[in-house]
Amino acid sequence: MKIVVTCPFCNTIVPDSSDEQVICLQCKSDLSDIKLLKSKALELCIKANKVRIEGDSLEAVLLLKDALEIDNSLVEPQILLGILYQHLKMYDRAEAILNPLIKESRYCDLVSYLSQK
Numbered sequence: 001m002k003i004v005v006t007c008p009f010c011n012t013i014v015p016d017s018s019d020e021q022v023i024c025l026q027c028k029s030d031l032s033d034i035k036l037l038k039s040k041a042l043e044l045c046i047k048a049n050k051v052r053i054e055g056d057s058l059e060a061v062l063l064l065k066d067a068l069e070i071d072n073s074l075v076e077p078q079i080l081l082g083i084l085y086q087h088l089k090m091y092d093r094a095e096a097i098l099n100p101l102i103k104e105s106r107y108c109d110l111v112s113y114l115s116q117k
């Protein structure tokens with residue numbers, strides 16, 4: 001999974017690289033810590049998807065909440081959380097998360113893709 005870091009100081013988007021150290025192309029700020037946190041959040045997300053497929057929905061919800069606590073701008077854990085709420089028949093919560101994302105057409109495919117799994 002690609003990790004794209006946005007510089008919090010000048011909003012420049014820094015593309016993923018294999019280097020541990022990430023430097024903003026624009027203002028030269030060191031963004032390595034941000035990348036590390038993001039990759040931790042994505043790891044939690046991947047783990048959550050695994051336990052979700054294995055059938056442990058509640059554990060998956062907890063993992064996704066941890067991931068969003070680290071980085072609440074991540075879209076994947078939000079979508080997975082919405083889908084889990086649907087499975088748990090918590091439709092109000094599911095809609096609150098998924099509806100705004102589905103309206104943004106660029107996430108539409110991702111939502112339907114993840115819903116099928």
Ligand SMILES: [Zn+2]
Nearest residue numbers: 007010024027
């Ligand atoms: Zn910057």
